[in-house]
Amino acid sequence: MIELKDKLNPAQLEAVSVIDGPVLVIAGAGSGKTRVIEYRVLNLIRHNIAPSSILLLTFTREASRRMLSRATQHDSRCELVDGGTFHSFAYKTLKKYSRAMGMAESFSVIDENDAGEAIQRCAASMGLFDKEKRFPKKDTLRAILSGCINRNLQVAAILEKEYPDFIVYAPEIEQLGKKYAAYKLERNLFDYDDLLIYLKLLLENPRIRQRISARYRYVMVDEYQDTNKLQADIACLLAHGHNNIMVVGDDAQSIYGFRGASHENIMGFPTRFKECKIIKLEENYRSSQSILDLANSVLENMRNKYSKCLVSARKSSGDKPEMLFFNNAYNEAEWIASKIKELRDEGVHLCEQAVLFRSAYISIPLQAELSKRNIPYRVFGGLKFYETAHVKDLLAHLRVISNPKDELSWLRILMLIPGIGPKTADKVMGGISINARLGDILDKSFSAYDKNKFGAGLGKLESALKSASAKDIGVGERFGAALDYYIPLLKEKFDDWSLRLNDLETLRQIACRYDSLEQLLADFTIESPEAGVSRVDPGVPEDERPLTLSTIHSAKGLEWDCVFVLGLAEGVLPVSFALDDESEIEEEHRLFYVAVTRPRNNLFLSLHHEASRPGISQFNRICRFIDSPNIMARLNNQAIFEPDIDDDEIEEWAGAGRSLYSKKSLLERASGYF
């Protein structure tokens, strides 16, 4: 039996030992936050609290899985703890109470793309695009409406702040929001925001709330600094009956402001729960003192003063972080790839190294270089597997089986049929009464078009959907039926169909593991699996696991021995869109802080002079968060890499379409004299 006091420092032990009542844990980077949650779960269970009455809400499913699997190693009962993201918890709970709420029993969760599509249809039906051609586009409309919900603001307030050009359209956009809400309800569609809205609504009913909070007697929320108003309300409602709520977070690591996260949540927690115990964890177990010195200097430079100073628990000060400058993205990629190899040869496994960046596109030259050198890697963040066209196409066929009212998926699959475009799809859709059952739709609505030129295509779809929706077959078989039908269309639609077919085969393997089609579809939207790799397989030995490439956002809460942060130039980090807004710059600054606090031993910061992409301006100045004396003093080597190149190499560059400067940057420089 593990003695908690042997494993924890006094502050951690205090947090872990609390059984009842509200607790706020302010946990600096690397201060053992994960450890606190892990042992607190264990401690609760040792006090004979039923594991199933503990609820652990985290930001990613991966995070909750990680914490629970560690706790489970100490005590197998920990496996029964309920956990997940706010969105997945909302889905699960709403599913259970949907009838009580007066909604359909089964519903589909739609992603942002589909949400945009739905909004466009609503706006079009209201004639909003006819009157004014300057009316915002669907993605902007979606962002505005979602902003209202996640930031708890009126349409006019969002417009004023973010889209001043569109202020005149406030009344129309408000109407659109109502129309869109009705559209989704009629068709059993929930977008990400609806999951939270309706969960909150559910919890506002006293009887249901009592029931749910009796079920979850102990609530824990990780990364509380990144919750928005709606999520904080949900957490508080859950704790309403018993006040047994522990929230853990670090205001200096708040990086989801764009999604409505508000530091007021974590700051206001003691006001919301008057008896709340506040525990601060400041001792850092992760990084060497040299890295922490840098991190502390970063904190010092922030406008918002975070009362924090990380102290290393480790003895040696370690290597100073390095700052590297490169002429172009290719030099940078080459250098990093060879350094990674070098470190691996010195015994740092690839899985103990990571490369972090602000935006996914920054990593593309590096990905090419890694592939060239046969260094295996995994990419987190950026484009999602389930968002690719072929995956969405295939899933749409399954979605209409699961929810025949899903107009968006119907339109998608109808338009795949040769000869059917938007107009015809709409017409066929009109024949599909939104109250109809799948069998009726297939039997009645489709046969009307037998004589049309696309009748044969429709017929094939009909029989495919019939076999995919047959009774008493497994999810894998349904998937297979849809895939058989889709393959010819896939080949027709994409030149690179064989790669895409591979993806779909992988997907089929995943589908086979599910008992419920609805759950499969929900998981894909709410907790997207990574491309190809479902999870880190514990069977794979450490030295064969791949390198991690990740956005800084997706790297939150994780750590590695050795971390590279690339693209540290103005306009990349901080991103160009943030440059004229002080609070957004602050968030970029915190993002930089998150990045530098990931490594245990080695940190390499780098930038290249030319970020050339069509349509994007050039960024040549070093990131402002580094460009200050107290930061520079913490960095080593500041070497400027301008490797000698010979004529052959210049030839090679020209052949590969590379150049030192883009046309645009040449022009900028030339005109800079005037």
Add this chain to the structure above:
DNA sequence: CCGCGGAGTGTTTTT
């Protein structure tokens, strides 16, 4: 009315 090709536009971070 479909679907193709060309022009034009705007590029973040995540559930």
Add this chain to the structure above:
DNA sequence: CACTCCGCGG
């Protein structure tokens, strides 16, 4: 580059 929008030929 990737995506949308527009105009034209079939």
